[in-house]
Amino acid sequence: MGTETTPxxxxxxxxxxxxxxxxxxxxxxxxxxxxxxxxxQAAPCTTVKAxxxxxxxxxxxxxxxxxxxxxxxxxxxxxxxxxLLDLRPSVFIILRNTARWTEGHPVAYVQDFHLALELPQWExxxxxxxxxxxxxxxxDPYTAQPGQPVQPGVNRATGVRQPIIGVRVDPYTRPxxxxxxxxxxxxxxxxxxxxxxxxxxxxxFGEVYLIRFSEIAMxxxxxxxxxxxxxxxxxxxxxxxxxxxxxxxxxxxxxxxxTWNTGISFFTQLTPKSAIFYDxxxxxxxxxxxxxxxxxxxxxxxxxxxxxxxxxELEPEVTWPKDESGHRKSTYAFMATLEIQFxx
Numbered sequence: 001m002g003t004e005t006t007p008x009x010x011x012x013x014x015x016x017x018x019x020x021x022x023x024x025x026x027x028x029x030x031x032x033x034x035x036x037x038x039x040x041q042a043a044p045c046t047t048v049k050a051x052x053x054x055x056x057x058x059x060x061x062x063x064x065x066x067x068x069x070x071x072x073x074x075x076x077x078x079x080x081x082x083x084l085l086d087l088r089p090s091v092f093i094i095l096r097n098t099a100r101w102t103e104g105h106p107v108a109y110v111q112d113f114h115l116a117l118e119l120p121q122w123e124x125x126x127x128x129x130x131x132x133x134x135x136x137x138x139x140d141p142y143t144a145q146p147g148q149p150v151q152p153g154v155n156r157a158t159g160v161r162q163p164i165i166g167v168r169v170d171p172y173t174r175p176x177x178x179x180x181x182x183x184x185x186x187x188x189x190x191x192x193x194x195x196x197x198x199x200x201x202x203x204x205f206g207e208v209y210l211i212r213f214s215e216i217a218m219x220x221x222x223x224x225x226x227x228x229x230x231x232x233x234x235x236x237x238x239x240x241x242x243x244x245x246x247x248x249x250x251x252x253x254x255x256x257x258x259t260w261n262t263g264i265s266f267f268t269q270l271t272p273k274s275a276i277f278y279d280x281x282x283x284x285x286x287x288x289x290x291x292x293x294x295x296x297x298x299x300x301x302x303x304x305x306x307x308x309x310x311x312x313e314l315e316p317e318v319t320w321p322k323d324e325s326g327h328r329k330s331t332y333a334f335m336a337t338l339e340i341q342f343x344x
Contacts, residue, residue: 057307090118093342102333111135119167129170132182135163146293147248147261147283149216149228152186152194163187166194177201192222210234225253240269257287263296274303295320295328313337 096112113135152164166184173179183195196218204210214230228250235243248261263281270276278299284292298317305312315335320328 091342091344092116095340095342096337097339098335098337100333100335103331113163130168131165132168132184133163133165145261145281145283145296146285147250147259149230149248150218150226150250150252152184152192152196152218152220162192164194176203190222192220194218194220208236210236223253227251242267257285259283259285273305274301276301293322309341309343311339311341313339 092115094112094114096110098110098112100108100110102108114132115134116130116132119129119131152166164184164186166182168180168182170178170180178198178200180198180200181196183193185194186192196216198214198216200212200214202210202212210233212230212232212234214228214232216228216230217225218227219225228248231247233245237243244265244267246261246263246265249258250260251258261281261283263279265277265279267277268275276299280295280297282292282295284290284294296317296319298315300313300315302311302313304310313336315337317333317335319331319333321331322328
C-alpha cells in the first residue's frame with residue numbers, strides 16, 4: 001500500500017559483476033505487462049468492459065455487478081478474513097432452465113435457482129459460513145433417486161421441493177476430513193425448519209484409488225429424522241478419465257426398513273470446455289424384503305460455450321421401473337438444460 005522502493009543490487013550477483021566488467025548497466029529482465037491492472041482504487045464489483053461485448057454481456061454484467069456489491073460491502077465493513085473453502089466466488093448464483101421429455105408424457109419445463117452468499121465474520125464460528133437460497137420446485141422428481149440423501153423441504157409423497165433458505169458452516173476442514181453443518185427453513189405456508197450435519201472422510205490408496213465415506217444426518221421439524229451413509233470408491237484411469245462406484249443407504253424415521261442406491265459412473269473430459277459421463281444405477285428397499293425397484297442407464301454431456309458463464313447440458317436416459325403387475329417396461333427420457341452463472 002506504500003511507495004515501492006528498489007533494493008540496491010547485490011555486489012555478488014552476476015548482474016553487478018557484469019556492470020563492473022563492461023562498465024554498462026545490465027538490461028532489466030523481461031517482464032509480462034498486462035493491458036490493465038486493477039489496483040486498490042478500482043471498484044472490485046465493476047465488470048471490465050471489452051471490445052465486442054453485446055447486449056447479452058451487458059445484461060449479464062448488470063445482474064452480476066448488482067449482486068456483488070452487497071457482499072463486498074459486508075466483507076469490508078466487518079473486516080472479514082477471506083477464506084475460500086469451496087473455490088467459488090463470495091456471491092455465486094446459478095440459474096437453470098430445463099426442458100424434459102419423458103416417453104408417454106408431454107414436455108415438462110423446469111426452472112432452478114441457487115444463490116450462495118458468504119457471510120461477514122460476525123463471530124469466530126461464522127468465519128467459514130455461507131447463506132444460501134435454493135428454489136427447485138419441480139427438479140427433484142426427475143433427478144433425485146431413492147436411497148440418496150434426503151434434501152430439506154422435499155415432499156416425500158410427491159418428490160416436489162419447496163424453496164429453502166439456510167446457513168452453512170464448515171467448522172472443521174482438513175485435507176482428508178470435513179465437518180459441515182447447515183440449518184434453515186422451508187419457505188412455505190407451513191414453514192419447516194431443519195438442521196443437517198455432514199461428516200466426510202477420504203483416504204487414497206497408491207496413486208489411482210480413493211475411498212470416500214460420508215455420513216449425513218438431518219432433522220426436520222415436520223418430517224423428523226433421516227440419515228444417509230455413503231461409500232464411494234474411485235479409480236483414476238488417466239488424467240482426464242475417472243471411474244466411480246457410489247453406494248447409499250438411507251433411513252427415514254417412521255418408514256420401515258431402509259432405501260438403498262448403487263451405481264457406477266465413468267467421467268471423461270473431452271476438451272477444456274466440455275466433458276461427458278456415463279452412469280448406471282439401481283435402487284430399491286429392504287422391507288418387507290430386498291427388492292430392486294428400478295434400473296437406470298444414462299449419460300450427461302456438459303459444455304461451456306460462447307461466454308465463460310454460459311453452459312448447456314444434454315442428458316438422455318432409459319429406466320426400467322416396475323408397473324402395477326410387477327413387470328418391467330423400458331421408459332426413455334431426454335433433458336436439455338441451459339445454465340447461467342453469476343459470481344464475484
